[in-house]
Amino acid sequence: MLSCETCGSKEFSETFLDEIFQVEGRPVLVERIPAKVCVQRGEATFSRETTERIRQMLHGEHQPIRSINVDVYAFQAS
Numbered sequence: 001m002l003s004c005e006t007c008g009s010k011e012f013s014e015t016f017l018d019e020i021f022q023v024e025g026r027p028v029l030v031e032r033i034p035a036k037v038c039v040q041r042g043e044a045t046f047s048r049e050t051t052e053r054i055r056q057m058l059h060g061e062h063q064p065i066r067s068i069n070v071d072v073y074a075f076q077a078s
């Protein structure tokens, strides 16, 4: 049974998330990744199979479905 790596909770809700990964220094966005979200504190967990599948997609022969421009901010304390 899956348990949360952070809090140990075994209650999860299933959802789909968009996540940015770095591939060779370039950010890429993967949409609609199946994830489990811890009901206690909201951390998202991807299964090992999902993580491996993303790795295959990003490093394999899959092509992006579209490109977007991303605005980047560096955090600065006010």
Ligand SMILES: [Zn+2]
Pocket: 004, 005, 006, 007, 008, 009, 038, 039, 040, 041, 042, 043
């Ligand atoms: Zn948790």
